[in-house]
Amino acid sequence: MRSNSEKQQTLKESISYDGVGLHTGQNVKITCKPLPADSGIIFKRVDLPGKPEIKAEVDNVVATNRSTTIGTDEYRISTVEHLLSALNGAGIDNLLIEINAEEVPVTDGSAKVFLELLYEAGIEELDSKRKVYKIDEIIWVREGDAYLVVLPFVSFKTSYTFVSEHSAIGNQFGEFIINEEVFRDELAPCRTFGFAQEIEDLQARGLALGGSLENAILIEEDEVINDLRFPDEIVRHKILDLVGDLSLIPPFKGHIIAVRSGHKLNVKLAKNIKSYLFDQ
Missing domain, CATH: 3.30.1700.10 (lpxc deacetylase, domain 2)
Structure with missing residues (x-):
């Protein structure tokens, strides 16, 4: 869906959030940073050696038990669906999400907190068109x-x-x-x-x-x-x-x-x- 804009979008400025993982119970911090057009949504495990990056794409899904998990044989990022839903709803096409644990924080169990943070940071319209x-x-x-x-x-x-x-x-x-x-x-x-x-x-x-x-x-x-x-x-x-x-x-x-x-x-x-x- 990606909102009502015909142009690709990112954030105007970075935002951070500290919380707990729903399934792991681990404390976790995410920081979302703007990216240029055609970058996509990228997760970065800053807690791991080399700080590996992975795109939020369906071919990178490795598990769907009680949540959606993307990853590789070496690392995973789980419970991505609420954050991705907020990004989709706000029309964010390009974003770097730095995360220091294996699970996205649950916030209040919805997408509301993430969405409010995105709007607080501001939505930046880019020059490139979004293809729907x-x-x-x-x-x-x-x-x-x-x-x-x-x-x-x-x-x-x-x-x-x-x-x-x-x-x-x-x-x-x-x-x-x-x-x-x-x-x-x-x-x-x-x-x-x-x-x-x-x-x-x-x-x-x-x-x-x-x-x-x-x-x-x-x-x-x-x-x-x-x-x-x-x-x-x-x-x-x-x-x-x-x-x-x-x-x-x-x-x-x-x-x-x-x-x-x-x-x-x-x-x-x-x-x-x-x-x-x-x-x-």
């Missing part, structure tokens, strides 16, 4: 009862069905034609979530070690513990994740229909779209 691709055919992926379909459309639209038998949240449906304003007001504030009965197992597997009521919605057996920001905040967060995962490919126009999709299927669709756009 057009989808002319139906592209889909499916695994069991989960699927994603992208149809031709004049802008960027998502229709997501979240299916759950959990009494506290139930089934949810969200549909948005997403531009910069819609992302800021309707999607960016929506937080990640977890089910109480899964927490012990996740932590035993080294996940959710930094999770708390300050950065995630906790769903108990028959109630949601936190106050929700929207009645359908769960499905809105799933769309936020989708926006982040699809930023791993160049921006495009299309109508995405999702049922039960998560990071694994999001990334599969991104790869299929990239193949459709560039391998024909």
Whole structure:
């Protein structure tokens, strides 16, 4: 999607943020710095020898278990989706993200904090045009009862069905034609979530070690513990994740229909779209 501007964009000045990783529980600092046109989004592990860099591209995804992780055989950067979603929503095409640990900070579990920091730094429009691709055919992926379909459309639209038998949240449906304003007001504030009965197992597997009521919605057996920001905040967060995962490919126009999709299927669709756009 990449906002409403026809030109590529970066930040006017650098910004930094200190926080904790949702899954690792590690303290982490990121610093985002402007880059020139056609640079892309680049992560830099400043805590490692040689300070290796890697582009936020779908071909660099190495894991999709509970989050999206990019990396190589030597190093990883995990839980990139909320930050990438904020960058996509704000229309940032070019940025260097220095990070001193293996996981992006969770902030409050949404993209709101990142988005506010980006706007605080200011958006710089560059001279080069942004190329937004057009989808002319139906592209889909499916695994069991989960699927994603992208149809031709004049802008960027998502229709997501979240299916759950959990009494506290139930089934949810969200549909948005997403531009910069819609992302800021309707999607960016929506937080990640977890089910109480899964927490012990996740932590035993080294996940959710930094999770708390300050950065995630906790769903108990028959109630949601936190106050929700929207009645359908769960499905809105799933769309936020989708926006982040699809930023791993160049921006495009299309109508995405999702049922039960998560990071694994999001990334599969991104790869299929990239193949459709560039391998024909």
